Amino acid sequence: MASSPNTIDNLPATRERARAVILVVDDDAAQRASLKDDLEHEGFAVELADGGRAGVERVKRGGIDLVVSDVKMPDLDGLDLLREVRSVDPSLCVIIITGFGSLDTAIRAVKLGAYDYLPKPFETDHLLLLIDKALAERALRSEVVRLREEVNRRERLDNLIGRSPAMQEVFSLIRRVAGSQASVLITGDSGTGKELVARAIHAHGPRKARPFVAMNCSAIPETLLESELFGYARGAHSTARTDRQGLFVEADGGTLFLDEIAEMPLALQPKLLRVLQDGEVRPLGTNKVERVDVRVIAATNRDLTAHLREGHLREDLYYRLNVVQIHLPPLRARNEDVLPLAEHFLTHAAGRAGKLLRGFSESAKKIMLSYPFPGNVRELENMVERAVALAEGELIGPDDLPPAMLERRSQDRLATAVTQGLTLDQLEREYIERVLDAEGGNKTRTALRLGLDRKTLYRKLEEYAAAPRSGPGGTPPKNPGE
Numbered sequence: 001m002a003s004s005p006n007t008i009d010n011l012p013a014t015r016e017r018a019r020a021v022i023l024v025v026d027d028d029a030a031q032r033a034s035l036k037d038d039l040e041h042e043g044f045a046v047e048l049a050d051g052g053r054a055g056v057e058r059v060k061r062g063g064i065d066l067v068v069s070d071v072k073m074p075d076l077d078g079l080d081l082l083r084e085v086r087s088v089d090p091s092l093c094v095i096i097i098t099g100f101g102s103l104d105t106a107i108r109a110v111k112l113g114a115y116d117y118l119p120k121p122f123e124t125d126h127l128l129l130l131i132d133k134a135l136a137e138r139a140l141r142s143e144v145v146r147l148r149e150e151v152n153r154r155e156r157l158d159n160l161i162g163r164s165p166a167m168q169e170v171f172s173l174i175r176r177v178a179g180s181q182a183s184v185l186i187t188g189d190s191g192t193g194k195e196l197v198a199r200a201i202h203a204h205g206p207r208k209a210r211p212f213v214a215m216n217c218s219a220i221p222e223t224l225l226e227s228e229l230f231g232y233a234r235g236a237h238s239t240a241r242t243d244r245q246g247l248f249v250e251a252d253g254g255t256l257f258l259d260e261i262a263e264m265p266l267a268l269q270p271k272l273l274r275v276l277q278d279g280e281v282r283p284l285g286t287n288k289v290e291r292v293d294v295r296v297i298a299a300t301n302r303d304l305t306a307h308l309r310e311g312h313l314r315e316d317l318y319y320r321l322n323v324v325q326i327h328l329p330p331l332r333a334r335n336e337d338v339l340p341l342a343e344h345f346l347t348h349a350a351g352r353a354g355k356l357l358r359g360f361s362e363s364a365k366k367i368m369l370s371y372p373f374p375g376n377v378r379e380l381e382n383m384v385e386r387a388v389a390l391a392e393g394e395l396i397g398p399d400d401l402p403p404a405m406l407e408r409r410s411q412d413r414l415a416t417a418v419t420q421g422l423t424l425d426q427l428e429r430e431y432i433e434r435v436l437d438a439e440g441g442n443k444t445r446t447a448l449r450l451g452l453d454r455k456t457l458y459r460k461l462e463e464y465a466a467a468p469r470s471g472p473g474g475t476p477p478k479n480p481g482e
């Protein structure tokens with residue numbers, strides 16, 4: 001069976017055509033009807049407006065993919081319509097049909113952002129060609145937007161930002177573990193985002209509508225920890241004037257986040273284990289047992305295996321807590337995250353401060369990327385907050401960064417030493433003198449810090465005293481002949 005040439009011609013465009021709604025705007029009823037016929041015949045859905053005003057109103061209601069409009073109309077002409085349509089939806093393509101020989105209008109239309117123009121009289125095929133091109137371009141543009149959104153989505157999970165493979169792995173673990181009841185142990189240095197991860201697990205699981213209760217085991221005196229966690233009955237201790245619900249009961253149906261779990265006193269550990277195993281809580285000063293359904297997520301910035309070895313943590317509790325482990329590497333080990341995090345904090349801080357900031361200058365970015373962030377994400381967040389407060393231009397520059405970050409950079413002494421061509425002896429002298437200075441001239445401490453015995457340090461210092469430095473840069477090279 002031979003297909004009609006028409007069908008073959010239309011093949012590449014059928015996908016866009018099938019869904020496209022075209023709005024035809026013309027005050028001439030005959031012209032409107034004939035365009036409608038032609039376009040519907042080609043598979044488009046067509047809507048009509050009998051003037052510019054009606055056209056704009058129709059566009060405002062949404063659902064239009066492309067506008068074909070005549071120029072000369074009594075109420076609102078094609079160029080004004082174009083202007084208004086573009087302010088409603090700048091991505092909408094408008095094709096303007098101009099009168100015979102009015103090149104002027106055509107140029108103005110394109111300048112105002114028309115997709116293209118078509119002088120009267122025109123062939124339907126010519127109009128169809130323009131429409132197909134415009135729709136294909138629009139589809140491409142929305143595909144780009146979609147891909148960009150997808151990248152953004154992949155680089156974040158709730159408030160967690162992470163482009164690095166390590167964080168991507170953490171995201172995937174969070175998603176997988178969120179649906180289960182398994183206890184999770186989150187490890188990582190201070191400021192790496194452990195609490196945010198715990199919140200994300202809660203928010204993505206079936207308990208999300210129930211409470212998330214966080215408790216920092218190191219922030220509460222050991223004597224109060226037990227009643228805080230398990231509650232107490234009136235009279236259980238001197239300050240217990242009424243019954244007090246513990247955090248386990250408060251978190252019933254939800255999640256209890258135990259931060260700094262390494263600080264959990266050994267004496268409390270069996271009681272904690274019992275809740276984890278049997279879901280049973282016994283408030284202080286009672287014999288009654290309450291049943292709770294709580295998911296426990298624990299976190300630590302300590303090495304728990306050392307804790308185990310030293311007997312500060314019960315092994316059975318450790319295995320109960322550590323069913324799934326999520327480790328957050330220090331920020332310096334995932335450099336790819338630094339800039340996305342910085343941008344994220346910038347957006348928030350600038351919003352709070354009511355400042356218009358476009359981003360970071362290239363040199364500020366370089367400094368951030370070479371800084372090791374011992375305080376991890378928290379340090380980066382504070383740094384951005386400070387920079388936003390200080391920034392005067394629309395970009396954050398090196399001057400807005402903390403002096404400590406800049407010093408590190410200017411103190412890349414080894415790089416300078418290489419360019420200056422210092423010898424090892426010269427570099428050694430400079431280093432020894434610096435440390436001596438930093439130790440306030442105390443030679444014993446200096447020797448200790450340098451890993452030298454005192455006698456060697458004294459000998460070196462005597463040598464230096466005998467050969468004063470030539471300039472600020474360093475010692476003159478030793479002349480073996482002297």
Ligand SMILES: Nc1ncnc2c1ncn2[C@@H]1O[C@H](COP(=O)(O)OP(=O)(O)OP(=O)(O)O)[C@@H](O)[C@H]1O
Binds near residue numbers: 378
């Ligand atoms: N991946 C991330 N994306 C966005 N913000 C983050 C991320 N990681 C950490 N933060 C932010 O950094 C700060 C510190 O994070 P968080 O309190 O979760 O760290 P932590 O590991 O619990 O630290 P600590 O051990 O000191 O309690 C918070 O303000 C948090 O919002």
Ligand SMILES: [Mg+2]
Binds near residue numbers: 259
């Ligand atoms: Mg924390």
